[in-house]
Amino acid sequence: MSDRRLEVDGVSKRYGDTVALSGMTFEVRAGEIFGFVGSNGAGKTTTMRIALGVLAADAGEVRWDGVPVTLETRSRIGYMPEERGLYPRMKVGEQLQYLARLHGLTKADAVRATAEWTERLGVAGRMGDEVQKLSLGNQQRVQLAAALVHHPEILVLDEPFSGLDPVAVDVMSEVLREKCADGVPVIFSSHQLDLVERISDRVGIVRAGSMVAVGTVAELRAGGTEELVVDAPQAPPGWADGLPGITVVRHEGARTVLTLGQDADDQAVLRAAMATGPVREFARRLPSLTELFRHVVSAQDKPEEAAA
Amino acid sequence: MxxxxxxxxxxxxxxxxxxxxxxxxxxxxxxxxxxxxxxxxxxxxxxxxSHYANLSSGPTRIAVVQQDAALAPTLQATAAQLGQKVTVSTVADHATGVDQVKSGDVAVLAESGPQGIQATVKKTLSTPLNQLFQVVDQQTALNDQITKLGGNPATVGQAVASTKVQVTELQPAKxxxxxxxxxxxxxxxxxxxxxxxxxxxxxxxxxxxxxxxxxxxxxxxxxxxxxxxxxxxxxxxxxxxxxxxxxxxxxxxxxxxxxxxxxxxxxxxxxxxxxxxxxxxxxxxxxxxxxxxxxxxxxxxxxxxxxxxxxxxxxxxxxxxxxxxxxxxxxxxxxxxxxxxxxxxxxxxxxxxxxxxxxxxxxxxxxxxxxxxxxxxxxxxxxxxxxxxxxxxxxxxxxxxxx
Known part of the structure; x- marks a missing residue:
């Protein structure tokens, strides 16, 4: 089971003259949480919709366990569309049972799974209410329950965290981890990069319809430029200017953020800092996912704009 | 799991x-x-x-006084010929009949008079009833004349009844x-x-x-x-x-x-x-x-x-x-x-x-x-x-x- 993987292989899609996806390729292994990040319009939603078969690809294919995904496979995927969708005038319980049964659960199983997930997600008290009477946050919980209610083998969640309060974010993260521990590959997209960084095993950064960086968070961060943070409150401006191989990136309050060139010596930086007075912090820092993301997206935007 | x-x-x-x-x-x-x-x-x-509308226009109730009891079968037979539905009941005397007309139990009280049927109604005599009484009167007058001329009213009646218009429908209407x-x-x-x-x-x-x-x-x-x-x-x-x-x-x-x-x-x-x-x-x-x-x-x-x-x-x-x-x-x-x-x-x-x-x-x-x-x-x-x-x-x- 753990060898199974969801592979997106060379998927392309264009709408008229607009290229939405070009050769999108990545894979998500069973028991792995894959965070999918990218600017608006980069192709995350299109990729997910193609994986779910609600959109046809122009080229490429999506495979599960080595076999192209069919409608049969899709009924075992738990899906949360970007544009939330539930019948507004149908009761929460009936709706979840209906969706579970459409995915092949028996009536008894559907009832049981509905009870289980509404309980788990804290909306059990609203089973008899129409969806439209729920707050947006609760509708979101029901939407997640709809993705989970048929015991999916694969989870594809488009922006599952948007609009959730911190408690719900914790519940959601916990559910995703649990599913992943059961051997379910989980792919989710989000703009909350700190969140992605925290819960994803691997992250894919997508830009203009193709994957530009994939890897574990640690791998991605290691690939970025390491920074040095020095907190020397009494250091005068320009204290580090003369040091060889050192570039001052910015100041964060009393902290100075520097990058080290290839033959730079960080100990020389420390000595220079100590010469100015006390040093409260001296640390190497890997770039955060947010910084990486900015870097990847902005670095590649420019040549394309020039070309276009 | x-x-x-x-x-x-x-x-x-x-x-x-x-x-x-x-x-x-x-x-x-x-x-x-x-x-x-x-x-x-x-x-x-x-x-x-439509059912109740039919009921109210349903069989018309006619009362005859006891001494005119012979009128009852004639009225019924003629009504049947005319395709009208009537029921004829007998009352003891004129006064009872009038009471029944007043109360609406019957539509009309029919008595035989010197010039044919005398009808007592609450307001007006309905057209079908008028037609019915007229036919009965005419029949009585006709029978009298036939008898006077030495004929048999029953034979004449049969002969009249046996006539029928023969119709050939070239394009029968549905x-x-x-x-x-x-x-x-x-x-x-x-x-x-x-x-x-x-x-x-x-x-x-x-x-x-x-x-x-x-x-x-x-x-x-x-x-x-x-x-x-x-x-x-x-x-x-x-x-x-x-x-x-x-x-x-x-x-x-x-x-x-x-x-x-x-x-x-x-x-x-x-x-x-x-x-x-x-x-x-x-x-x-x-x-x-x-x-x-x-x-x-x-x-x-x-x-x-x-x-x-x-x-x-x-x-x-x-x-x-x-x-x-x-x-x-x-x-x-x-x-x-x-x-x-x-x-x-x-x-x-x-x-x-x-x-x-x-x-x-x-x-x-x-x-x-x-x-x-x-x-x-x-x-x-x-x-x-x-x-x-x-x-x-x-x-x-x-x-x-x-x-």
């Missing part, structure tokens, strides 16, 4: 689930219940009203009685209303799924045609309830009260044909409405969209209601009843009037079925191409062309 066996549901099960949802949600909707209530009430009320017309209009109205109702329901249902975007979730596990078929079947069954309840109530009450005295076979035949035409009409319109519904994303756009599609239905109903009562064999109606979009209203109407030859019934049915199969291809395609596209209305040509 063990995941239970996930046998993918088959098409039949998928369609059944969608249809059941459609029915359970809509059957509780106010629009459905109100329409059903109104049609059912009308279906019961119309035959009942039975056109009012009851057939009532049934024809009832059937056409029910069909018209139900098709309009279910058509709109299907369009709204499709748009609801689109505007709430639940369609994306559904289509990740259902094929578009399964969703479409389930929706259409579910709404169709509801429409059937919508039709069947008033039809059965109306014909049932009509037959049991005697307001409807057509043969059981003919009433059932009419209802059966109406149901067949409901099925065909529904297939025809529901698909069109579903396809049209799929091209818009907002409920507000449904109204303007369905109007052109309902035009043939409205045309059929207007022509039917305005032409058929006066001229059931109108050639306009005959032609229109063969045109598939109009047939579901007009053909059952002609069948109910008893003016449609069998070959026309069958031809019109075959044409309509062929037409709906053709529509199915286009409608299915439009639906499939348009249902996942949100935003502005999608032009039909584009929806037909895409992928």
């Amino acid at each position: 063990m995941t239970p066996d996930k046998l993918r549901i088959g098409s039949r099960e998928a369609i059944r689930l969608v249809a059941v949802r459609e029915i359970t949600v809509r059957i509780r909707s106010k629009a459905f219940l109100i329409l059903l209530g109104i049609t059912a009430a009308a279906a019961v009320a119309i035959p009942l009203i 039975a056109q009685n009012g009851q057939r017309l009532t049934i024809a209009i009832g059937a056409a109205l029910l069909l018209y209303m139900t098709l309009m109702f279910v058509g709109q329901s299907v369009a709204q249902g499709v748009v609801e799924e689109k505007s709430s975007r639940v369609v994306e979730l559904l289509l990740s596990t259902l094929r578009p045609w399964q969703l479409l078929a389930g929706k259409v079947f579910g709404t169709g069954l509801l429409g059937l309830i919508q039709m069947l309840v008033p039809a059965v109530l109306g014909v049932g009450v009509g037959l049991s009260t005697g307001a409807l005295n057509l043969s059981l076979g003919s009433s059932v035949g009419t209802v059966a044909w109406a149901l067949v035409w409901y099925g065909v009409g529904f297939a025809l319109y529901a698909l069109v409405f579903a396809a049209l519904g799929a091209t818009v994303s907002r409920q507000e756009d449904v109204g303007g969209l369905v109007l052109p599609a309902t035009a043939p239905l409205i045309l059929a109903w207007v022509v039917g209601i305005s032409v058929v009562p006066s001229n059931p064999e109108s050639s306009l109606v005959e032609w229109l009843s063969m045109v598939p979009p109009c047939a579901p209203v007009l053909m059952p109407m002609r069948i109910a009037m008893g003016v449609a030859p069998l070959w026309q019934m069958l031809l019109s049915l075959v044409l309509a079925i062929a037409f709906s199969v053709l529509l199915l291809r286009f409608a299915g395609r439009i639906y499939r191409n348009a249902v996942l596209r949100s935003g502005a209305r999608i032009p039909l040509r584009e929806a037909l062309k895409a992928a």
